[in-house]
Amino acid sequence: MRRVLRQRILKPRDVAIFSGEINQVIADLIKRIYILRSQAEDGETVTSINDLFFKYSMEGLNSLSRAGVATILYESRLGCLENSVPQLTVDYIEALGLMFSMFKTSMYAGAIPRWLRPFVPKPWREFCRSWDGLFKFSQIHVDNKLRDIQCHMDRGETVRGGLLSCLFLSQELTLEEIYANMTEMLLAGVDTTSFTLSWAVYLLARHPEVQQTVYREIVKNLGERHVPTAADVPKVPLVRALLKETLRLFPVLPGNGRVTQEDLVVGGYLIPKGTQLALCHYATSYEDENFPRAKEFRPERWLRKGSLDRVDNFGSIPFGFGVRSCIGRRIAELEIHLVVIQVGAWVRTLAFRLGLVYGALLDQDLGGRGDVIWKTQKQELHVKSLLYFKMPPPTQ
Numbered sequence: 410m411r412r413v414l415r416q417r418i419l420k421p422r423d424v425a426i427f428s429g430e431i432n433q434v435i436a437d438l439i440k441r442i443y444i445l446r447s448q449a450e451d452g453e454t455v456t457s458i459n460d461l462f463f464k465y466s467m468e469g470l471n472s473l474s475r476a477g478v479a480t481i482l483y484e485s486r487l488g489c490l491e492n493s494v495p496q497l498t499v500d501y502i503e504a505l506g507l508m509f510s511m512f513k514t515s516m517y518a519g520a521i522p523r524w525l526r527p528f529v530p531k532p533w534r535e536f537c538r539s540w541d542g543l544f545k546f547s548q549i550h551v552d553n554k555l556r557d558i559q560c561h562m563d564r565g566e567t568v569r570g571g572l573l574s575c576l577f578l579s580q581e582l583t584l585e586e587i588y589a590n591m592t593e594m595l596l597a598g599v600d601t602t603s604f605t606l607s608w609a610v611y612l613l614a615r616h617p618e619v620q621q622t623v624y625r626e627i628v629k630n631l632g633e634r635h636v637p638t639a640a641d642v643p644k645v646p647l648v649r650a651l652l653k654e655t656l657r658l659f660p661v662l663p664g665n666g667r668v669t670q671e672d673l674v675v676g677g678y679l680i681p682k683g684t685q686l687a688l689c690h691y692a693t694s695y696e697d698e699n700f701p702r703a704k705e706f707r708p709e710r711w712l713r714k715g716s717l718d719r720v721d722n723f724g725s726i727p728f729g730f731g732v733r734s735c736i737g738r739r740i741a742e743l744e745i746h747l748v749v750i751q752v753g754a755w756v757r758t759l760a761f762r763l764g765l766v767y768g769a770l771l772d773q774d775l776g777g778r779g780d781v782i783w784k785t786q787k788q789e790l791h792v793k794s795l796l797y798f799k800m801p802p803p804t805q
């Protein structure tokens with residue numbers, strides 16, 4: 410899968426072509442925010458921001474997997490951000506929800522020896538049920554698209570498509586492998602992106618001075634109502650820095666693992682071949698040695714001063730590193746950069762002020778370490794759902 414998709418999505422310039430599709434989803438997201446605000450009791454508070462971003466990421470990613478195939482028969486978006494979400498999409502979101510809600514129980518399923526399963530059947534049963542549901546849905550979705558593609562090919566038409574067409578046309582993967590990879594891509598790409606976006610918004614809300622600086626940079630360099638493309642992203646380095654700093658403070662995946670392929674000596678320690686190594690992102694991200702004043706939110710630490718002064722820092726590698734690093738990194742970055750710029754640019758002077766509903770809950774320190782994050786996940790979700798967008802009325 411990596412080999413097939415390598416040329417399509419591994420570099421920023423490869424994913425630049427998706428800007429148009431992503432911007433359409435952002436336009437829907439902004440519309441949705443206004444609708445939700447108008448329905449709110451106080452006329453301005455939008456709760457469940459993370460849910461909104463989840464739908465944004467899902468819609469965005471889905472449009473990518475079919476980008477370019479839009480010219481083919483019956484192409485339609487998932488409708489995640491519509492007032493009335495289509496049933497098929499509701500089913501899909503539910504299937505994903507089921508998988509995530511069962512994740513904690515089912516993640517132990519693999520550790521239970523086969524002979525023990527009849528005595529402790531629940532984890533394995535639930536594990537299979539959630540994955541079967543997702544695969545089934547993915548299969549229906551993929552089959553529909555592949556039928557469309559096949560129709561075009563049968564008519565001798567050239568098929569130019571997104572990732573799904575690319576996987577199909579390469580003929581390097583079996584159909585089963587395509588189902589599996591599309592399911593994995595959606596699973597790996599939706600909540601990772603939406604949680605990161607939620608944290609970025611949360612951090613901006615807690616640091617209005619940073620918010621203003623980001624806003625000013627967007628307006629100065631791109632204008633107020635500019636719909637950006639990937640080419641505009643380098644013109645707003647603070648937006649890029651914001652994402653890096655957000656992922657440093659709140660890496661979605663708390664850890665990464667590798668098994669050594671040969672004997673290694675690291676820092677004077679011999680690590681034999683075959684050892685399972687775990688890297689804890691929180692430990693390295695919060696190390697003052699790697700990041701001075703590491704606990705502070707300071708996006709400007711990522712700004713480059715001249716081409717020689719690179720600030721790549723291996724203390725924070727939220728997308729992993731090397732041949733098995735995140736394949737969706739450039740897509741996620743583009744989705745996040747474009748939405749941050751758009752929300753900032755679209756809503757004029759005071760508008761990019763994301764407010765916080767202050768309450769006892771917010772006074773508590775959220776903690777930055779992985780274990781705290783896992784333990785307090787429910788509470789954090791609650792905190793995030795209290796974030797709200799403070800925006801002026803839309804201008805015609």
Ligand code: HEM
Nearest residue numbers: 597598601602605661727728729730733734735736737741
């Ligand atoms: C902010 C968003 C995201 C973060 C922080 C993230 C993070 C990661 C990390 C840490 C890994 C493991 C890398 C390693 O072991 O070195 C990974 C793998 C992966 N990610 Fe992402 N990811 C994000 C978004 C996405 C998106 C949007 C997609 C799909 C379009 C995606 C698809 C994948 C896949 C397929 C793998 C497995 C790659 C392999 O094993 O070869 N991710 N991601």
